[in-house]
Amino acid sequence: MIQVRHVNTINGMNDTHDFILHIQTSVDIDKKKIYYSAANSPDYRTSFTGSALPFHNEEQAFDKSENTGFIIIDDNKTGILKINYPNAYYKDLGNTYVKPNVKIWFYIESKKQEFTVKLSDGIQVRSLTNPYQRKNCEFYNTLWSLPVRSQESILRDSSFPEKDTYIENFWGLRPPK
Structure with missing residues (x-):
């Protein structure tokens, strides 16, 4: 029905948008409009620890968002959506982490079709909650379960990942002491 592929264009040529989504449909959409909404961009502050933190709820994330609007589909049933990098946010009183996404919806014969990309x-390492890996006091008792390694491999194993990905286990293979 609809196909979306996005291209990450951070630091693109003369473009202030971080993501460009190429949308192609196979059906006729009412008024040829596709609506979209994404959270506000992260706020980068002067301190490292306080910058780019996720929003604490959905209301704060979407308040006066610059990533809200619609695009017009052309005669070839294609359209280009340009948005700034949306920040993550929490739902369910901080229990559910929602990764950066864009909500897209449109109408076919007055019926709303909606999906999230x-x-x-x-x-x-930007979070408002503690990692869930710490379930009891034995969390730090992993010294003898780690493999024997050189100092270089310990440092490489405990470094940040090169890509901007969400880390499931912050400590990785780093010794706790």
Whole structure:
């Protein structure tokens, strides 16, 4: 019915948008309009620890968002959507982390069709909650379960990932002491 492929164009040529989504439909859409909504961009502050934190709820994330509007589909049933990088946010009182995405909807014969496109995993090591891996006091008792390695391999294993991905286990293979 609809096909979306996005191209990451951060630092693109003369373009202030971070994501360009190429949308192609196979059906006729009412008024040839596709509506979209995404969270506001992260706020980069002067301190590292306070910048680019996710929004604490959906209302704060979408308040006066610059990533809201519609695009007109041309006669070839294609359209281009340009948005700024949306930030992540939480739902369910901070229990559910929602990765950066864009919500797209349109109408076919006055019936609303809606879906969500995930854009990234979020900005790494930016969270408003503690990681869920710490379930008991034995969390730090992993010294003897780790393999014997050189200092270089320990440092490489505990470094940030090169791509901007959300880290499931922040500590990785780093010794706790």
